[in-house]
Amino acid sequence: MIQIEKLRKVYRSGDRTVTAVDDVDLTVREGEVFGVLGRSGAGKSTLLRCVNLLERPDSGRVLVDGRDLLALKGGALREARRGIGMIHQHFGLLSSRTVAGNVAFPLEVMGVPRAERAGRVAELLELVGLTEHAGAYPAQISGGQKQRVGIARALAGRPKVLLSDEATSALDPETTASILELLRDLNRRLGLTVLLITHEMEVVKRICDSAAVMRAGRFVESGPVQRLLMEPGSELARGLFPLPEPDVRPGTTVVDVTFEGDSADRPFVSSLARTYAIDVNILGGAVEQIGDTRIGRLRVELPGDPELNAAQLAHLRESGLTVEVHGTSLEGAR
Numbered sequence: 001m002i003q004i005e006k007l008r009k010v011y012r013s014g015d016r017t018v019t020a021v022d023d024v025d026l027t028v029r030e031g032e033v034f035g036v037l038g039r040s041g042a043g044k045s046t047l048l049r050c051v052n053l054l055e056r057p058d059s060g061r062v063l064v065d066g067r068d069l070l071a072l073k074g075g076a077l078r079e080a081r082r083g084i085g086m087i088h089q090h091f092g093l094l095s096s097r098t099v100a101g102n103v104a105f106p107l108e109v110m111g112v113p114r115a116e117r118a119g120r121v122a123e124l125l126e127l128v129g130l131t132e133h134a135g136a137y138p139a140q141i142s143g144g145q146k147q148r149v150g151i152a153r154a155l156a157g158r159p160k161v162l163l164s165d166e167a168t169s170a171l172d173p174e175t176t177a178s179i180l181e182l183l184r185d186l187n188r189r190l191g192l193t194v195l196l197i198t199h200e201m202e203v204v205k206r207i208c209d210s211a212a213v214m215r216a217g218r219f220v221e222s223g224p225v226q227r228l229l230m231e232p233g234s235e236l237a238r239g240l241f242p243l244p245e246p247d248v249r250p251g252t253t254v255v256d257v258t259f260e261g262d263s264a265d266r267p268f269v270s271s272l273a274r275t276y277a278i279d280v281n282i283l284g285g286a287v288e289q290i291g292d293t294r295i296g297r298l299r300v301e302l303p304g305d306p307e308l309n310a311a312q313l314a315h316l317r318e319s320g321l322t323v324e325v326h327g328t329s330l331e332g333a334r
């Protein structure tokens with residue numbers, strides 16, 4: 001549904017140039033929720049703004065619903081952009097208009113006749129659960145309700161794609177959860193494809209099918225969330241399972257073991273302890289529900305150097321677990 005090829009955006013001001021998006025490739029399949037994570041300044045907003053051409057890329061291709069946006073002009077481009085809705089962190093509502101008036105605004109711009117507008121506004125408000133607040137002004141509703149207005153407004157042109165730039169960053173955790181649920185629901189019911197950017201793991205955990213981690217204008221990892229989490233060295237996994245750098249005691253091996261689905265139910269710790277007659281020390285960890293599966297990470301300490309534990313580590317890997325070994329005791333002793 002969204003295909004981005006070798007996208008590049010450079011900002012130039014005076015003698016300073018910033019490559020905000022640096023040759024990014026991205027594919028978002030129809031009906032998918034795709035999350036882009038990254039620190040401040042990584043280029044996330046710039047990337048998103050290039051998808052609906054709020055920002056003109058320097059090079060690369062942007063295809064949305066099969067249309068090459070950079071090749072379109074005038075009416076054809078306006079029409080294509082209508083198929084892309086967008087929501088923002090700070091909602092951007094018109095304070096002098098009611099909830100219904102805000103939702104009607106894009107319909108007026110599109111030239112939808114007045115008689116049709118009222119029905120369409122009612123339908124949109126129903127979709128986001130705001131029917132009762134149609135006559136309220138933005139100052140009279142909560143942040144979560146404001147974002148619902150933002151979503152209704154973004155859906156006015158019946159877009160196939162919704163772009164979201166930190167839509168829940170200004171909301172408390174409970175409201176965030178309800179907005180994420182609404183987005184997931186719209187994604188399923190309308191088949192809406194969602195490309196969102198966020199710095200919250202919670203967002204990825206709750207609604208993203210796929211994700212990418214962006215740093216300095218580039219994607220450092222990208223793919224289905226469950227797959228990424230099982231990849232050794234995944235930054236996404238480190239974000240989801242925040243464990244401090246371990247203090248590896250000499251003569252021990254500290255390993256982070258990541259497990260998925262079935263293996264979550266397999267007691268690999270006791271199996272390891274029994275098979276090799278060793279004490280396995282659990283140092284930390286957590287299990288998270290990701291989509292339809294559970295993924296967990298456990299940090300364990302084994303007696304002996306990693307070289308001595310080669311068989312134990314192989315045993316874990318052969319059980320389908322992702323194994324990451326922390327600095328050896330030799331390094332620790334230096």
Ligand SMILES: Nc1ncnc2c1ncn2[C@@H]1O[C@H](COP(=O)(O)OP(=O)(O)OP(=O)(O)O)[C@@H](O)[C@H]1O
Pocket residue numbers: 011012013018019020038039040041042043044045046047
């Ligand atoms: N209009 C602009 N002119 C010049 N530089 C810009 C402009 N917009 C963004 N940049 C620069 O491009 C880089 C990427 O900015 P961008 O806003 O895309 O990052 P971001 O990942 O969305 O960050 P945040 O999480 O803080 O929103 C930054 O170095 C930023 O300073």
Ligand SMILES: [Mg+2]
Pocket residue numbers: 044045046
């Ligand atoms: Mg941003």
